[in-house]
Amino acid sequence: MAFPSPSTPLYEKMSLKKDAKRAVEIFILFLLVSLLGYRLAHLKDHGLEWQVALACESWFAFVWVLVISTKWSPVSYKTYPQRILQRVTELPPVDIFVTTADPQLEPPIITVNTVLSLMAVNYPAHKLACYVSDDGCSPLTFYSLVEAAKFAKLWVPFCKKYDIQLRAPSRYFAGNAAALSGEDCSSEFQQARDTMRDEYEKLSRKIEDASQGSVPSDFTGELAAFAKAERGDHPSIIKIILENKEGRPDELPHLIYISREKRPKHPHHYKAGAMNVLTRVSGLMTNAPFMLNVDCDMHANNPQIVLHALCLLLGAKHERDCAFVQCPQIFYDALKDDPFGNQMVVLFEYLGRGIVGIQGPLYGGTGCFHRRKVIYGSWPDDVKTENSSLTSKGESTKEKSLNGFGSSKQLINSAAYAPRGNSDHPKDLASSLEAAIHVSSCTYEYNTDWGEEIGWMYGSATEDVLTGLAIHTKGWRTLYCSPNPPAFLGCAPSGGPTSMTQQKRWATGLLEILVSKKSPIYGTLFMQLHFRQCLAYLWILTWALRSIPEFLYALLAAHCIIINSHFLPKGQEPAILIPAAIFIIYNLYCLSEYLMTGLSMRAWWNNQRMQRITSACAWSFGVLSVVLKLLGLSETVFEVTKKDQSASSDGTGTELGRFTFDESPIFVPGTALLLVHLTAIVAMLLGLRPQASGNNGSGLGEVVCTVWVVLCFWPFFRGLFGKGKYGIPSTTIVKGAILAIAVVCLSRFTSTS
Numbered sequence: 001m002a003f004p005s006p007s008t009p010l011y012e013k014m015s016l017k018k019d020a021k022r023a024v025e026i027f028i029l030f031l032l033v034s035l036l037g038y039r040l041a042h043l044k045d046h047g048l049e050w051q052v053a054l055a056c057e058s059w060f061a062f063v064w065v066l067v068i069s070t071k072w073s074p075v076s077y078k079t080y081p082q083r084i085l086q087r088v089t090e091l092p093p094v095d096i097f098v099t100t101a102d103p104q105l106e107p108p109i110i111t112v113n114t115v116l117s118l119m120a121v122n123y124p125a126h127k128l129a130c131y132v133s134d135d136g137c138s139p140l141t142f143y144s145l146v147e148a149a150k151f152a153k154l155w156v157p158f159c160k161k162y163d164i165q166l167r168a169p170s171r172y173f174a175g176n177a178a179a180l181s182g183e184d185c186s187s188e189f190q191q192a193r194d195t196m197r198d199e200y201e202k203l204s205r206k207i208e209d210a211s212q213g214s215v216p217s218d219f220t221g222e223l224a225a226f227a228k229a230e231r232g233d234h235p236s237i238i239k240i241i242l243e244n245k246e247g248r249p250d251e252l253p254h255l256i257y258i259s260r261e262k263r264p265k266h267p268h269h270y271k272a273g274a275m276n277v278l279t280r281v282s283g284l285m286t287n288a289p290f291m292l293n294v295d296c297d298m299h300a301n302n303p304q305i306v307l308h309a310l311c312l313l314l315g316a317k318h319e320r321d322c323a324f325v326q327c328p329q330i331f332y333d334a335l336k337d338d339p340f341g342n343q344m345v346v347l348f349e350y351l352g353r354g355i356v357g358i359q360g361p362l363y364g365g366t367g368c369f370h371r372r373k374v375i376y377g378s379w380p381d382d383v384k385t386e387n388s389s390l391t392s393k394g395e396s397t398k399e400k401s402l403n404g405f406g407s408s409k410q411l412i413n414s415a416a417y418a419p420r421g422n423s424d425h426p427k428d429l430a431s432s433l434e435a436a437i438h439v440s441s442c443t444y445e446y447n448t449d450w451g452e453e454i455g456w457m458y459g460s461a462t463e464d465v466l467t468g469l470a471i472h473t474k475g476w477r478t479l480y481c482s483p484n485p486p487a488f489l490g491c492a493p494s495g496g497p498t499s500m501t502q503q504k505r506w507a508t509g510l511l512e513i514l515v516s517k518k519s520p521i522y523g524t525l526f527m528q529l530h531f532r533q534c535l536a537y538l539w540i541l542t543w544a545l546r547s548i549p550e551f552l553y554a555l556l557a558a559h560c561i562i563i564n565s566h567f568l569p570k571g572q573e574p575a576i577l578i579p580a581a582i583f584i585i586y587n588l589y590c591l592s593e594y595l596m597t598g599l600s601m602r603a604w605w606n607n608q609r610m611q612r613i614t615s616a617c618a619w620s621f622g623v624l625s626v627v628l629k630l631l632g633l634s635e636t637v638f639e640v641t642k643k644d645q646s647a648s649s650d651g652t653g654t655e656l657g658r659f660t661f662d663e664s665p666i667f668v669p670g671t672a673l674l675l676v677h678l679t680a681i682v683a684m685l686l687g688l689r690p691q692a693s694g695n696n697g698s699g700l701g702e703v704v705c706t707v708w709v710v711l712c713f714w715p716f717f718r719g720l721f722g723k724g725k726y727g728i729p730s731t732t733i734v735k736g737a738i739l740a741i742a743v744v745c746l747s748r749f750t751s752t753s
């Protein structure tokens with residue numbers, strides 16, 4: 001099988017954009033510092049509002065310093081096929097992991113499409129094994145996979161024979177004319193395609209019927225294992241759905257279903273726990289030196305992707321330059337102009353590519369190819385290996401290493417091969433079934449290094465960033481791979497509640513890392529994390545903390561209007577130019593990033609507006625949940641985001657991009673903020689404010705800020721009057737109003753006292 005041609009570079013240079021970016025960033029920092037100077041000089045004449053402004057602006061200046069000193073440097077790589085061909089005589093095996101957790105939130109048809117697209121990639125089938133972890137322990141998911149395996153026997157040969165580009169059947173059959181235009185027009189092909197379409201329809205109908213409750217209710221045969229299983233209380237269920245017994249490259253990859261043991265009172269560590277079980281079971285069954293992991297909604301969109309990634313993994317000059325290969329998260333059927341601000345295109349384009357120039361991209365949890373030995377805790381250079389659990393010769397040396405991997409002898413034996421990138425394992429899968437059940441039990445990890453030194457790390461709701469950080473901390477570098485067409489495509493959450501839940505989880509998880517023992521500051525001071533990589537991590541890990549100054553700053557203008565005071569210089573003072581310039585340059589600059597990435601002005605507005613909403617609502621709850629965790633009052637949880645097969649198939653939404661609400665308290669801060677500003681506007685218009693002393697009343701600056709906040713929270717304004725899911729529930733409005741009244745009273749109180 002040929003590696004992709006070097007004439008298609010995976011990376012391009014971005015130095016022009018970068019230099020302009022730095023100049024603007026430094027100028028904004030300079031303005032921020034001037035503003036701080038101005039505040040300090042005038043502080044004694046003013047009240048509380050100036051202190052709040054000073055504190056918030058200092059924080060924003062700190063964030064800018066992080067951004068600038070990190071210097072997101074873009075980098076250009078070439079592909080490495082030449083070098084690989086000299087060294088690699090045989091393609092290495094790759095284990096593929098798919099995680100799913102809930103058949104309601106993650107409909108099995110989505111998982112099935114992901115699995116089918118991965119089984120059909122251009123790679124010798126006997127070198128691939130696909131492991132699906134089901135944390136929902138759902139007979140429906142299992143049944144769907146069994147049916148999908150039958151369909152795969154037709155689908156995979158069809159894709160390979162006709163070189164189909166979209167190998168997730170639902171995407172292929174929903175394909176628009178453009179995607180299909182390059183296709184063969186022979187009648188033979190057309191016939192084959194029609195047969196496939198019928199077969200796929202049959203498959204989706206079967207899964208649909210089953211989810212209505214008709215099939216998995218009879219727990220016989222293969223389904224018997226699920227009869228007494230409850231979601232959070234069941235033994236391990238491992239089923240070999242497909243096995244490529246003869247090791248034939250043109251047949252199908254192995255397909256294995258895993259639902260790890262769960263018992264109440266035993267922590268299961270959410271996705272990180274699932275990944276560790278997948279790592280162990282695959283270590284026993286196929287033990288490939290490379291592992292690809294994707295979320296259940298992320299199908300392979302580029303059939304060459306495994307080859308692309310191996311170009312980087314095998315072709316890097318030294319292994320230490322490539323611990324893992326991360327592909328960007330890109331979404332299919334994305335709503336126009338990103339109304340929920342979560343498609344992250346600009347984020348990946350600038351930040352993502354920029355970090356590549358330091359120590360390499362962060363691990364994003366999906367679309368990532370790992371080296372097994374790195375996951376097993378290896379260090380980049382061999383000297384260090386002696387301190388870790390295994391030597392480069394592949395023998396387990398110290399007692400600690402035996403304990404580290406747990407009590408399974410077979411697992412320890414198989415792990416001994418990992419450092420050499422070698423993959424000895426029994427020839428048939430069934431012979432390791434018993435050991436696999438053992439390593440997926442809920443007590444297996446007690447007194448081992450899993451989650452601490454080995455595997456996916458525990459202790460954060462963003463286990464991906466934490467795991468990647470642990471790898472960078474050891475001094476590994478990592479690589480970014482963004483081929484065209486994109487490697488993987490997933491679903492972006494749509495709707496207010498789903499987006500907020502996701503952002504809250506991220507903010508929580510990132511802050512958990514910042515305050516943990518594995519924080520990047522420790523990693524830079526005492527280990528091998530590069531200084532600038534540490535700054536890059538800090539910039540992301542402080543997301544949740546940013547919500548506090550931002551919320552106060554957002555309140556400031558309304559507070560000033562209500563008490564008829566000001567925090568910005570007056571319109572006629574020259575000093576007004578400083579904040580005005582920061583505001584205008586910053587927004588124009590952000591807009592330019594969107595336009596240069598090929599997005600619309602509307603997309604910029606939606607993103608900047610959602611940033612304010614996310615910060616006020618989701619990130620502030622992130623701070624709250626970490627504080628509760630630190631106080632020992634509650635544990636953080638991983639709430640799964642809902643996946644829609646296609647945003648437009650929802651049917652009920654006539655206004656797809658419109659913000660939606662639910663009963664969640666997460667919308668209270670946003671509602672309260674909006675109500676305070678509306679109160680301020682009304683008070684100003686009706687002249688219900690105290691008389692200002694001298695020239696100290698609020699001015700144009702405060703009014704502009706209030707209008708800006710109301711515009712950013714426009715979805716909430718519409719929500720006040722909206723119906724059904726488009727309306728803010730009345731209980732939330734009442735809670736918001738109580739908070740708003742408290743803020744207004746407090747403002748009046750501080751101004752009179």
Ligand SMILES: O=c1ccn([C@@H]2O[C@H](COP(=O)(O)OP(=O)(O)O[C@H]3O[C@H](CO)[C@@H](O)[C@H](O)[C@H]3O)[C@@H](O)[C@H]2O)c(=O)[nH]1
Pocket residue numbers: 099100101102106133135269270271274294295296297364365366461462463464502505506509638639640641642
């Ligand atoms: O107890 C759990 C919870 C989740 N998952 C799986 O984890 C994946 C990611 O969950 P999702 O709800 O889709 O979260 P997202 O916010 O979309 O995920 C992003 O953020 C996560 C960290 O917060 C990363 O783990 C993901 O890879 C990354 O795509 C899904 O495949 C789930 O099935 C489990 O296997 N077990």
Ligand SMILES: [Mn+2]
Pocket residue numbers: 295297490491641
């Ligand atoms: Mn997801």
